[in-house]
Amino acid sequence: SQTIHQWPATLVQPVGSPLSLECTVEGTSNPNLYWYRQAAGRGLQLLFYSVGIGQISSEVPQNLSASRPQDRQFILSSKKLLLSDSGFYLCAWSSGPSTDTQYFGPGTRLTVL
Amino acid sequence: GESVGLHLPTLSVQEGDNSIINCAYSNSASDYFIWYKQESGKGPQFIIDIRSNMDKRQGQRVTVLLNKTVKHLSLQIAATQPGDSAVYFCAENALMYSGGGADGLTFGKGTHLIIQP
Numbered sequence: 455s456q457t458i459h460q461w462p463a464t465l466v467q468p469v470g471s472p473l474s475l476e477c478t479v480e481g482t483s484n485p486n487l488y489w490y491r492q493a494a495g496r497g498l499q500l501l502f503y504s505v506g507i508g509q510i511s512s513e514v515p516q517n518l519s520a521s522r523p524q525d526r527q528f529i530l531s532s533k534k535l536l537l538s539d540s541g542f543y544l545c546a547w548s549s550g551p552s553t554d555t556q557y558f559g560p561g562t563r564l565t566v567l
Numbered sequence: 568g569e570s571v572g573l574h575l576p577t578l579s580v581q582e583g584d585n586s587i588i589n590c591a592y593s594n595s596a597s598d599y600f601i602w603y604k605q606e607s608g609k610g611p612q613f614i615i616d617i618r619s620n621m622d623k624r625q626g627q628r629v630t631v632l633l634n635k636t637v638k639h640l641s642l643q644i645a646a647t648q649p650g651d652s653a654v655y656f657c658a659e660n661a662l663m664y665s666g667g668g669a670d671g672l673t674f675g676k677g678t679h680l681i682i683q684p
Contacts, residue, residue: 495575497676544610552671553660555601558610
């Protein structure tokens with residue numbers, strides 16, 4: 455069966471510090487991968503998606519970047535965090551196109567102070 | 568200025584009763600719909616899905632109803648249990664951005680289901 459992992463589970467970082475969140479998927483090959491941000495009481499905002507190694511599409515201009523160094527690894531990064539980067543970050547995967555069912559990881563709670 | 572927090576719609580039901588959570592979708596071209604359950608501090612969990620060629624689909628204790636005429640989707644949970652407490656939100660496979668951006672899933676903001684003992 456497929457599983458999706460995210461780490462760390464929680465993170466507290468000072469403003470201006472770098473960020474690296476990691477997501478890995480097991481039990482499937484060539485998945486589509488997604489990074490979402492969820493603010494409290496709000497819906498999911500798609501940040502990046504990837505259809506293959508080295509292929510990244512950005513949906514929202516921002517302070518963040520994403521990379522996919524391996525087939526089942528998706529990384530969310532920032533060089534300098536802003537207060538507004540605080541939130542709950544979710545990674546998801548789908549076996550089909552982005553319009554197909556997406557399965558989510560456990561999330562990372564990021565607090566920028 | 569003063570900031571106002573957003574509050575999710577809340578549905579409070581007695582344990583053992585049936586729950587009905589509603590969702591209005593936006594795009595008449597959407598042909599696939601999903602319900603997710605999100606417990607506090609966790610990622611969304613897939614519950615059930617339905618394609619537009621169906622009006623109803625049943626799972627274990629859950630039923631999804633689709634009314635394409637009025638673009639309405641509902642999730643029915645039978646014999647609600649304490650473990651059903653969560654935020655439930657629907658998703659449709661509409662274009663995410665009207666400016667011609669990526670196709671994908673469009674997620675609703677969710678309904679907070681509270682189970683009263």
